[in-house]
Amino acid sequence: MQTHNHSHQLLTLGGQGRRLACPECDVLLTLPPLQKREKAMCPRCGHTLLRHRANGLLDSMAYSLAALVLLSWSLYYPFLGFSTQGQVKTMSLLEAGSSLVSSHEYILGAMVIFFIIVAPALLLITVLVLGLSVQRGRPSKFAPVLGHTFYEISHWNMVEVFVVGVLVSLSKIATMATVEIGTGFWSFVGFSLCMLLAVNSLDRHELWHHVRLMKPLSPAELLAARALSADEGQLDIEESGIEETDIQENNHNKPDRTAAETS
Amino acid sequence: MNRAYPEGTAASQGLIACHVCANLNSNGVSHCELCGRRVFGRKPQSIQRTLALLITACVLYIPANVLPIMETIQLGRQTSSTIVGGAITLWEHGSYPIAIIILIASVVVPVLKISAVFTLCWMVANKRQYPLPQLHKVYGYAELIGKWSMVDIFVVALLVALVQLGNLMSIRPGPGALAFSGVVMFTMLAARAFDPRLIWDKEAFEQQPLAVAAHIENELEVESEVESEVEPEVEDKFKP
Numbered sequence: 067m068q069t070h071n072h073s074h075q076l077l078t079l080g081g082q083g084r085r086l087a088c089p090e091c092d093v094l095l096t097l098p099p100l101q102k103r104e105k106a107m108c109p110r111c112g113h114t115l116l117r118h119r120a121n122g123l124l125d126s127m128a129y130s131l132a133a134l135v136l137l138s139w140s141l142y143y144p145f146l147g148f149s150t151q152g153q154v155k156t157m158s159l160l161e162a163g164s165s166l167v168s169s170h171e172y173i174l175g176a177m178v179i180f181f182i183i184v185a186p187a188l189l190l191i192t193v194l195v196l197g198l199s200v201q202r203g204r205p206s207k208f209a210p211v212l213g214h215t216f217y218e219i220s221h222w223n224m225v226e227v228f229v230v231g232v233l234v235s236l237s238k239i240a241t242m243a244t245v246e247i248g249t250g251f252w253s254f255v256g257f258s259l260c261m262l263l264a265v266n267s268l269d270r271h272e273l274w275h276h277v278r279l280m281k282p283l284s285p286a287e288l289l290a291a292r293a294l295s296a297d298e299g300q301l302d303i304e305e306s307g308i309e310e311t312d313i314q315e316n317n318h319n320k321p322d323r324t325a326a327e328t329s
Numbered sequence: 330m331n332r333a334y335p336e337g338t339a340a341s342q343g344l345i346a347c348h349v350c351a352n353l354n355s356n357g358v359s360h361c362e363l364c365g366r367r368v369f370g371r372k373p374q375s376i377q378r379t380l381a382l383l384i385t386a387c388v389l390y391i392p393a394n395v396l397p398i399m400e401t402i403q404l405g406r407q408t409s410s411t412i413v414g415g416a417i418t419l420w421e422h423g424s425y426p427i428a429i430i431i432l433i434a435s436v437v438v439p440v441l442k443i444s445a446v447f448t449l450c451w452m453v454a455n456k457r458q459y460p461l462p463q464l465h466k467v468y469g470y471a472e473l474i475g476k477w478s479m480v481d482i483f484v485v486a487l488l489v490a491l492v493q494l495g496n497l498m499s500i501r502p503g504p505g506a507l508a509f510s511g512v513v514m515f516t517m518l519a520a521r522a523f524d525p526r527l528i529w530d531k532e533a534f535e536q537q538p539l540a541v542a543a544h545i546e547n548e549l550e551v552e553s554e555v556e557s558e559v560e561p562e563v564e565d566k567f568k569p
Contacts, residue, residue: 087339094336231483
């Protein structure tokens with residue numbers, strides 16, 4: 067059982083194939099590495115299992131950062147303006163929820179703010195924090211918690227629905243009054259696009275694969291890693307995990323690093 | 330109907346896939362070995378929970394349609410409109426595309442979704458023969474369209490925020506809005522509580538012996554490779 071587990075892990079880590087169960091019909095599959103523009107679909111139920119992504123996590127982090135900036139813009143700048151018979155009213159994005167609260171619809175207001183601001187922002191922050199800890203190669207205690215948060219919240223992100231809602235309400239009141247579209251609205255459109263790209267370029271399996279690498283070591287593994295690092299004079303292994311690939315990478319990196327230090 | 334899947338299903342191989350991180354756990358663990366999440370072969374009491382949430386949504390669907398979703402005050406006169414009423418008004422004013430969007434998002438989608446998930450539960454609970462791929466497609470669509478019903482709620486939220494000119498013209502949310510958002514939330518929760526793998530569990534599983542044999546051979550090869558490459562190193566590590 068042990069050796070079988072081991073070989074299975076090496077298989078998934080080496081990129082030779084990923085063994086997984088289709089989340090929608092439970093069939094076991096071993097996926098070959100995907101080429102550009104390929105996607106893996108379940109032969110049984112047609113569920114899309116995996117898409118090819120060259121730099122899934124990095125892309126997703128970049129889009130997330132852009133989306134967060136655009137979201138803060140759309141919160142800051144006026145969203146929509148409305149004027150009729152000399153009276154003018156502008157609204158911010160936050161007012162879409164807060165004016166419901168001030169009309170004593172507390173639950174509804176909280177729901178709207180959660181669906182269009184809190185849930186997407188949390189989603190993006192999760193991607194960034196997880197991505198950063200992966201980039202630094204540091205194990206994060208919170209990685210599983212963040213991963214779970216991402217999974218739970220991703221269903222409640224309704225940014226694109228809200229964009230359609232804005233378009234519908236615009237045409238609804240365009241007949242009654244003059245409507246001005248503010249900078250906040252355009253930022254929000256950009257935000258929803260970046261949000262879509264950030265979520266789509268993220269590969270759940272890739273993310274968890276990194277989390278697996280960053281998992282804190284069991285005492286036996288730690289002992290083995292210590293012995294190995296004592297052999298080769300490496301002290302940073304304890305932190306980066308003892309997967310074979312990691313150690314090899316460290317070996318490759320080592321000469322470069324010493325060269326950089328001496329120069 | 331039976332196609333060959335050489336590796337079988339996770340359940341048939343005694344494995345449990347974590348629904349969050351997709352890690353394959355051996356049978357008998359209660360929490361995922363990778364992410365620590367509770368794992369289960371199939372979602373526990375999936376059908377009961379789905380039905381409970383669906384019935385809640387159905388109950389809420391009545392006030393959602395009877396009570397006004399928003400109240401308009403124009404020059405001191407107050408008019409309230411329900412979801413369907415609002416769509417009809419839009420139609421009469423000649424904005425057909427908007428009326429159609431509202432009708433589809435607020436009437437067609439929830440009704441379709443509720444009946445689709447009911448059908449799924451009924452089909453899975455009653456041991457019947459049914460075309461599996463089609464039924465799975467029904468599930469896929471039900472998951473996909475769920476959140477688009479929120480369009481109407483967002484329209485109300487935006488109009489309430491934007492049209493605030495006192496007695497001249499202002500819009501207030503009606504009690505129907507909360508009920509309708511409840512319908513949307515509970516149908517989404519119901520679709521998530523349903524386990525699509527239950528659909529496929531009915532399929533009798535016939536493995537092709539040849540394919541399986543080839544697969545095992547393959548695995549053995551890989552394993553022997555791994556052993557020859559890795560085992561010595563591991564032994565070294567433990568030597569003092």
